[in-house]
Amino acid sequence: xxxxxxxxxxxxxxxxxxxxxxxSQNMNHEYMSWYRQDPGLGLRQIYYSMNxxxxxxxxxxxxYKVSRKExxxxxxxxxxxxxxxxxxxxxxxxxxxGTGELFFGEGSxxxxx
Amino acid sequence: xxxxxxxxxxxxVSEGALVLLxxxxxxxxxxxxxxxxxxxxxxxxxxxxxxxxxxxVKGINGFxxxxxxxxxxxxxxxxxxxxxxxxEYFCAVxxxxxxxxxxxxxxxxxxxxxx
Numbered sequence: 752x753x754x755x756x757x758x759x760x761x762x763x764x765x766x767x768x769x770x771x772x773x774x775s776q777n778m779n780h781e782y783m784s785w786y787r788q789d790p791g792l793g794l795r796q797i798y799y800s801m802n803x804x805x806x807x808x809x810x811x812x813x814x815y816k817v818s819r820k821e822x823x824x825x826x827x828x829x830x831x832x833x834x835x836x837x838x839x840x841x842x843x844x845x846x847x848x849g850t851g852e853l854f855f856g857e858g859s860x861x862x863x864x
Numbered sequence: 865x866x867x868x869x870x871x872x873x874x875x876x877v878s879e880g881a882l883v884l885l886x887x888x889x890x891x892x893x894x895x896x897x898x899x900x901x902x903x904x905x906x907x908x909x910x911x912x913x914x915x916x917x918x919x920x921v922k923g924i925n926g927f928x929x930x931x932x933x934x935x936x937x938x939x940x941x942x943x944x945x946x947x948x949x950x951x952e953y954f955c956a957v958x959x960x961x962x963x964x965x966x967x968x969x970x971x972x973x974x975x976x977x978x979x
């Protein structure tokens with residue numbers, strides 16, 4: 752089954768404690784992206800990757816890091832989480848050009864105390 | 865730069881009534897247009913998309929949308945609402961051009977269906 756898998760689905764952590772949210776897709780997609788969803792703001796892009804070892808900032812990259820060492824994986828790293836990073840995070844992937852459908856993971860709800 | 869405006873962050877309809885969710889875009893060149901749906905505690909999934917060709921696009925679950933270039937709109941409709949349609953709906957655009965094609969999402973419209 753074609754899918755994007757995120758882990759963990761739910762996490763409560765404290766300020767400053769490094770964490771990683773993993774994302775893996777099994778569709779051999781070139782493009783992967785991270786979004787955060789906040790009430791009244793819709794989805795905002797954090798980082799994206801056009802292919803292995805190719806990443807770039809989205810609209811709200813501050814406080815986040817990513818890496819793309821393998822085509823299927825695109826982890827999101829919060830080196831020193833802060834309360835304003837409390838949000839619902841989505842990983843998505845698509846094959847190539849912008850006409851393609853984005854496939855989303857089920858989301859990771861992060862709370863930073 | 866492209867942008868998307870969804871009018872009405874919350875819409876309520878009665879079961880069996882027409883569903884109309886509005887989306888307007890701003891772009892120098894008509895973009896590719898999408899509607900995604902998010903059911904509670906789930907990720908987004910594609911309802912329908914317009915890239916080229918026929919301007920009336922049919923999607924899953926009885927939804928359709930019409931691309932109107934003169935109005936820069938891509939409104940989503942369904943003739944008769946069902947309880948299972950209660951969800952959040954996002955309009956999205958991506959440039960119709962070469963290079964990296966960023967997807968820009970609207971803020972979303974939560975649809976409530978009243979029995």
